[in-house]
Amino acid sequence: MLTQNLGYPRIGSHRELKKACENYWAAKTGHKTVLQVGKNIRQENWLMQKNAGISIIPSNDFSFYDQVLDHSLMFGAIPKRYNEVMLKKGNTELDLYFAMARGYQKEGLDIIAMEMTKWFDTNYHYLVPEFYKNQQFKLFSTKVIDEFYESKQLGIVTKPVLIGPVSYLLLGKEKEAGFEKIDLLKNLLPVYLEVLTQLVNLGVEYVQFDEPFLALDLTEKEKKAFREAYKQIKNAFPRLKIVLATYFDSLGDNIALAASLPVSVLHIDLVRAPQQLNDVLSVLKSDVILSLGLIDGRNIWKNDFEYSLSTINTVVEKIGESRVWIAPSCSLIHSPCDLDNETNEEILTPEIKQWMAFAEQKIAEVVTLKQLANADRGTSAERKLAENIIAQQNRKTSSLIHKSEVKVRINQVTSKDAERLNSFSVRKVKQQNALNLPSYPTTTIGSFPQTAEVRSWRAKFKNGTFSTAEYNKLIADETTKAVKWQEEIGLDVLVHGEFERNDMVEYFGEQLDGFTFSKNGWVQSYGSRCVKPPIIYGDVKRYAPMTLEWTSYAQSLTPKYMKGMLTGPVTILQWSFVRNDQPRSQTCTQIALAIRDEVCDLEKAGIKIIQIDEPAIREGLPLRKAEWENYLNWAVNAFKLSASGIKDETQIHTHMCYSEFNDIIKNIADMDADVITIETSRSQMELLDVFADFEYPNEIGPGVYDIHSPRVPNRLEMIDLLKKAKAVIPSEQLWVNPDCGLKTRGWDETKKALIEMVEAAKIMRNN
Known part of the structure; x- marks a missing residue:
């Protein structure tokens, strides 16, 4: 053997x-x-x-x-677009390889990944x-x-x-x-x-x-x-x-x-x-x-x-x-x-x-x-x-794993708990009156660059070099700068930047019972991007509000709308190492109830737009179509359970990236998010075709530039993409945003790209 x-x-x-x-x-x-x-x-x-x-x-x-x-x-x-890379003096096969992966923007060349x-x-x-x-x-x-x-x-x-x-x-x-x-x-x-x-x-x-x-x-x-x-x-x-x-x-x-x-x-x-x-x-x-x-x-x-x-x-x-x-x-x-x-x-x-x-x-x-x-x-x-x-x-x-109060709450959940008060057509009118946003409203997906300096603050806070007060002061100052800069360039819906967060899943797992973590448990997500998935070992329960403090602080700095930023239950599940002693659907429902509590707390604090990211809902789809229905039923229900329990006027966003939606577009519509933002720039808006064919009823933010590449697009590129979007989706349904969060990018490229994006939206409003 x-x-x-x-x-x-x-x-x-x-x-x-x-x-x-x-x-x-x-x-x-x-x-x-x-x-x-x-x-x-x-x-x-x-x-x-x-x-x-x-x-x-x-x-x-x-x-x-x-x-x-x-x-x-x-x-x-x-x-063929990469042929010129090898012609540049000094470039090797490795440079060609990385250009294909990341794009190439130097020495007079501007090539997408x-x-x-x-x-x-x-x-x-x-x-x-x-x-x-x-x-x-x-x-x-x-x-x-x-x-x-x-x-x-x-x-x-x-x-x-x-x-x-x-x-x-x-x-x-x-x-x-x-x-x-x-x-x-x-x-x-x-x-x-x-x-x-x-x-x-x-x-x-x-x-x-x-x-x-x-x-x-x-x-x-x-x-x-x-x-x-x-x-x-x-x-x-x-x-x-x-x-x-x-x-x-x-x-x-x-x-x-x-x-x-x-x-x-x-x-x-x-x-x-x-x-x-x-x-x-x-x-x-x-x-x-x-x-x-x-x-x-x-x-x-x-x-x-x-x-x-x-x-x-x-x-x-x-x-x-x-x-x-x-x-x-x-x-x-x-x-x-x-x-x-x-x-x-x-x-x-x-x-x-x-x-x-x-x-x-x-x-x-x-x-x-x-x-x-x-x-x-x-x-x-x-x-x-x-x-x-x-x-x-x-x-x-082990008594660490099973929590009776969590199991009792799960058993009390009804189908009504996963439904908004009214349909989107009713909610949309109320949200337009309450929010009064322009056409082609601009926003970002959530995170801003996590510089080496910001990461060093978190490390020093964790090892005791910084006190809580010192750390919070640094994060507050960084958040303030990000909010003021967004105001200056004219973004319509702002984000606080997530400088206090290490990872979009880990940050929440650290504040939920039933999760633990590793110090060096890194796995590759793509290229040099590594993630350290949380470990779900037991029943999941929220101790206290997780994002309320920093979201409320950021909202206090501006009269513009500040998005509450949450990670959805399916993505937290998919991007964690999940306990294998009970069905994944049950664990996901436990997480959904924790996120639901957070959504309600944000609304009570006056946050009118809340984003619940679900980039992993497509990747969780079973490989065999015969098994799709069961998964989609509990996954969509978990998202809806997390997003309901609030007023019609509160606008729920979700984000999905790097997925083919053709086969599950009806299920995405069933999620009933008021606004969905999706990755579309690398595919040159091809992904929008399915939303158009389906006549997707809610609002859509197709990404107008690729954040996984360091190249900076110009406004004409973005206008061209928005025109492609407008050709298949009614303009009154369109938002303008990058493909994904900006955590891994540098500030210089981020600022240049977002300024171009805001200008592209302004031009579209006048056309």
Whole structure:
């Protein structure tokens, strides 16, 4: 019985990659420094897995920004607008790569970044490949080959990881009409074969093909593409051992398809979809190894060894020990690096920590399960099993987890609690009379730049260097400056800037019972952007108002409207590590009641516009359409529960970003937010088409500039986007705002861009 890992975090245990990349972008270091940091992380990861006892170790799971972007560069799928980047003296392949990810605005060039969207139902973002009719591909970047050679020089023959050819195409977007992206398979496969030829020549034994789309609904044409792709690969390399990796859901009606493909190993996710095991076993070919994804790659709870051993034993009895591998459910890039870095018991108590495992601990769990399943029950393995059983039992009985008052309140919730007093058509008239805003009202999504100075204040406050009074004075001064500046440039609806907040989810979790936190539990969201998800371990309850003090202070500084800024219950759920001992819907309802209390308190304090951000509602959608209705029912209801209980005159906003809304537009309308703001600039307002076709009744703020890129757009660009919006959405429904919050941007670019945005709105009002 062997063990394998599908992928490991690439940010470094202390976010070394983030720091190296950001220093490079700021021209503080050269590209050789960035490359060396990447090499160091790769080698540390390989050696750690080898020393832990992993049999099959991955390579090419490292990325400087995004693995899908890596593949686009490898295949030469580089949009023509980036051609000039390489012509600039001194630019390297790394500069081209980062230009595709972040845009490029220097040396006379002004090039927008590639579109970014969520990786299935995770909070990870990938760069969307751009495809054109009859597009040709060629080997451009040899990263996968170079990294295999690098690991081999280290004495480790790794398993290169590639996104499978069908999934890569399905991840992309057709940028012109008249073809389907899957039709490009015949042009793409020769490059895969060229890459595999070089890898085989270097002595590769296993290659992992990630095909997550096998866990989604597929058309017959897409199924045919899978058969053709793997037939060609097998014919070209009959001795190559292909590991076909599926994850995030069950193979479902694709089980027969997956089982028919000529591969050596089939990996399935038994954390998200344990119910598929028997069906897979019934169709598995006699010469195919089954990789059991038993360790949760997307959450931080310890594996239940007794349960996993029972599963392993069942499979071994049916197909034999030699045809079983043990693995995490998916790549561990969705897990923090190392629980041993959590040494502050005031932040993460020993009682809760004993229930947890981060990526390095999950690697150890994989190996321990193999030892236990192989009856290699030495003192160490037996001790770990005993400790695991005790931890599982402690978690079931801990008084930290269950709160009777929370359960009582949940049981008292009725359907009426999730409804506003009147329909939007009635509320809109009341809000227009109460607020008296101009056409094309301008606002931002909430946060302003969190400079190094602001972050240092928070750090000094937490470590005791600053007193509460000193810290509050600094935050108040920064808030005052932000409010006054917004007034000066003419924004219509202001925000307080969120300088007191570390993260849009963590900030709320810190003030809610049932949440705990890590100090170094960082995971990659996109590029150098890392987040430290809160950990929901028990029943959720609000202690006291969470945002009232700073929102009220900001409102006291201005006669203009100040938005109350909250994170919605579904997003808090999705962007946290969630307890796995009760349905997620129940946890979400608990959070919704806490947010509802906050909304009511803000209204009582005179805040007339309240934004409840739900950027994660689309990403939580199950991969299989048959399961959508159940999820959308409880997710939409949770938002409505949080947003109701207030007067018609109080305007509720919500924000969503980097999502395709076509399939769930009715459900978004059912959320009944008075105003929705969405990301649209990278897609050049394409996302608005679905709102127009549906005749979305409420108000919409399509983002007019991309905040995930440092480039500053001019007002003419924004006017052009607003005209595109006006062509499909009545002007009286339109708001003007950036794509997302401005926390990660610098003040210089933020000020320039928002001034241009306000001027664009003024021009639109006069046209």
